[in-house]
Amino acid sequence: MSLRHARRAFWGILVRELLRFFGQRERLLAALVRPLIWLFVFAAGFRTVLGVSIQPPYTTYVLYEVYIAPGLCGMILLFSTMQGALAMVYDQEMGSMRVLLVSPLPRWYLLACKLVAIVLVACLQVYVFLAIARFWDVDPPWLGYLAALPALLAAGLMLGALGLLLSSLIQQLESFAGVMNFVIFPMFFASSALYPLWRMRESSELLYQICAFNPFTHAVELIRFALYLEVAWTELAWTVGWTVLFLAAALWGYSPVKGFLARTGKGE
Amino acid sequence: MSPPALLVRDLSFAYGKGSKALDSVSFTVPASSFTGLLGPNGAGKTTLMALVTRLFSGTGSIEVAGRDLARHPGPALATMGVVFQRPTLDLDLTVERNLRYAAALYGLAGREAEQRIGAVLERLGVADRRKAPVRTLSGGLRRRVELARALLHGPTLLILDEPTVGLDIDSRRALVDHVHALCREGELAALWTTHLVDEIRPEDRVVVLDRGRVVAEGTVEEAVHAAGCRSLAEAYHRLTGRPAVAA
Numbered sequence: 001m002s003l004r005h006a007r008r009a010f011w012g013i014l015v016r017e018l019l020r021f022f023g024q025r026e027r028l029l030a031a032l033v034r035p036l037i038w039l040f041v042f043a044a045g046f047r048t049v050l051g052v053s054i055q056p057p058y059t060t061y062v063l064y065e066v067y068i069a070p071g072l073c074g075m076i077l078l079f080s081t082m083q084g085a086l087a088m089v090y091d092q093e094m095g096s097m098r099v100l101l102v103s104p105l106p107r108w109y110l111l112a113c114k115l116v117a118i119v120l121v122a123c124l125q126v127y128v129f130l131a132i133a134r135f136w137d138v139d140p141p142w143l144g145y146l147a148a149l150p151a152l153l154a155a156g157l158m159l160g161a162l163g164l165l166l167s168s169l170i171q172q173l174e175s176f177a178g179v180m181n182f183v184i185f186p187m188f189f190a191s192s193a194l195y196p197l198w199r200m201r202e203s204s205e206l207l208y209q210i211c212a213f214n215p216f217t218h219a220v221e222l223i224r225f226a227l228y229l230e231v232a233w234t235e236l237a238w239t240v241g242w243t244v245l246f247l248a249a250a251l252w253g254y255s256p257v258k259g260f261l262a263r264t265g266k267g268e
Numbered sequence: 269m270s271p272p273a274l275l276v277r278d279l280s281f282a283y284g285k286g287s288k289a290l291d292s293v294s295f296t297v298p299a300s301s302f303t304g305l306l307g308p309n310g311a312g313k314t315t316l317m318a319l320v321t322r323l324f325s326g327t328g329s330i331e332v333a334g335r336d337l338a339r340h341p342g343p344a345l346a347t348m349g350v351v352f353q354r355p356t357l358d359l360d361l362t363v364e365r366n367l368r369y370a371a372a373l374y375g376l377a378g379r380e381a382e383q384r385i386g387a388v389l390e391r392l393g394v395a396d397r398r399k400a401p402v403r404t405l406s407g408g409l410r411r412r413v414e415l416a417r418a419l420l421h422g423p424t425l426l427i428l429d430e431p432t433v434g435l436d437i438d439s440r441r442a443l444v445d446h447v448h449a450l451c452r453e454g455e456l457a458a459l460w461t462t463h464l465v466d467e468i469r470p471e472d473r474v475v476v477l478d479r480g481r482v483v484a485e486g487t488v489e490e491a492v493h494a495a496g497c498r499s500l501a502e503a504y505h506r507l508t509g510r511p512a513v514a515a
Binding site: 002009012013015016020095096098100102106 | 376
């Protein structure tokens, strides 16, 4: 594999993801509606119920909207990358995955390119969300938007790798709805996205431990601190560690046979 | 002497722990030949295609233009073009965008990709649809675009997995003609999978697959003669126990 070939292939894969994303406006709309409803409606309703005391990285009392914004960034990444990764194995994407897999580059490289492209498109959605949220009093320092990019990439890669791993592990993964109920929602709710973990600890120590272990919590905290120009080193280490683990397991377990069988019923 | 475009030896494959989908399959696709891979539904044709294109891996060996697919997958795949049974074009993107994507995967970009896309679309008579979204094309034209995409990087072996499925008679005939012409003109060999005997011409080579095993291989004449029959349709019936199908 020459460097030039590898670079061109990555660029080709990324351009295709971007064109597909912008070609389907309803996809962008769907990706934004969910977190915006949480921000506009849920946060407005709960701001009085769920008080947030001063805690790092915030230096003053913050509005509940401000607190959940990084969690909603994580939510966008979670849905978008998970959906993208699962589609790589099961969905209509299988057709174009075949085109990808018969090209003369190592399979691990092609899958990694595809994953990075999915994550970059998801990051784009996060920035659109953050731009809208700015009008809703979610106003981190301007440099924070830039600082958040590596955090978003790391978090996105971790979640995408998890999606890829899930699709290679679970046999009867018939639809995205199943993954939503059994993976996405538990991950989202048992995390620090919607409430600080000390609040969780007040109600249950076990729940607190689960939340603290949840990879999504680390991803959200990494994004939260980066948005306010701080590096959460522990969270970063956790996120990178989870990514390496998920990615290694996913690449090891990835088999096009499964997607093939899912599409043809039993193969031929 | 140049190596065969494709050499398959003792290839076996099973889905999970089930019975073998392919059992010691061996055959050759000589350079610049049109080889029809004939077999009824369930014979293992699509599985064989997936192995030859390295989507799956089985036991046995596959050589593409003298290069072992398992040991040197990059160079082997670089000389191969594939038209899949199911459509794999992005319907929302234009013909050109689809081809640019494929070009990038084969390391082609810029002016070189531009020229090759122009040349291959011209050759297949779809140059005027270059900027059209694939969604607006008929089934026959989409197939031609898929063929153009498979030819973009100048392969020496073209793999076509039941490429005429879902096409009307005229489009089907046009596609069969196109691929035969490509094999006659250049140094391209084609492995064409089908269960329709009328897509195979008397001058072609044929491999007949039944229940995961090769039951005949050679020129059409050789296969017909070996089966003690008078036509390919009759030989196919005798070898597979199923009547030959024509569209």
